[in-house]
Amino acid sequence: NAGVTQTPKFQVLKTGQSMTLQCAQDMNHEYMSWYRQDPGMGLRLIHYSVGAGITDQGEVPNGYNVSRSTTEDFPLRLLSAAPSQTSVYFCASSPPRGDSNTEAFFGQGTRLTVV
């Protein structure tokens, strides 16, 4: 059981380039989300999805696109990378309803540098 898998682990982009951060989970979780982590700011929600075909914006969505064609995958697209998007990106998944036996699972992160 792999959990939440993010690829790549590291990436360097030039300003203006586009790329897709991949996130896959094998736990059949309906809920998936993307966060970015910046020094001194904790994690901030970029986009989230409550199921295949349904996505919505989080706190910091500008410059990012998402889609959810399958339950397993939730890719994050940077349309035109900017230095302000230099960050560590985390994908997370969880069941739709939380209880004492559930939790959100986070991937290992993708460290992105935009030069």
Add this chain to the structure above:
Amino acid sequence: AQSVTQPDIHITVSEGASLELRCNYSYGATPYLFWYVQSPGQGLQLLLKYFSGDTLVQGIKGFEAEFKRSQSSFNLRKPSVHWSDAAEYFCAVGALSFQKLVFGTGTRLLVSP
């Protein structure tokens, strides 16, 4: 809007000493509250969570946290810190269990010999 405040950016504790990390939240209804730990270069691991019921919550690695509604706090405690506890700790609040988590800015714990 939800918010989480972790007032301590860094804390240094001697090995074997007790630990308390502070967390205050702002939320209009009964919150779902969480503590996560992040080791350098790693993802986040859930230490414990509060959904409802007993306000003293036990977690993994000997950690516990107490939900105090009157103080809007959810402080994390450990009676005796080990060197392996050195990491960054994040408090988070969720409106719908694990969905749309709002994180604090984190507290970095340093453990001195």
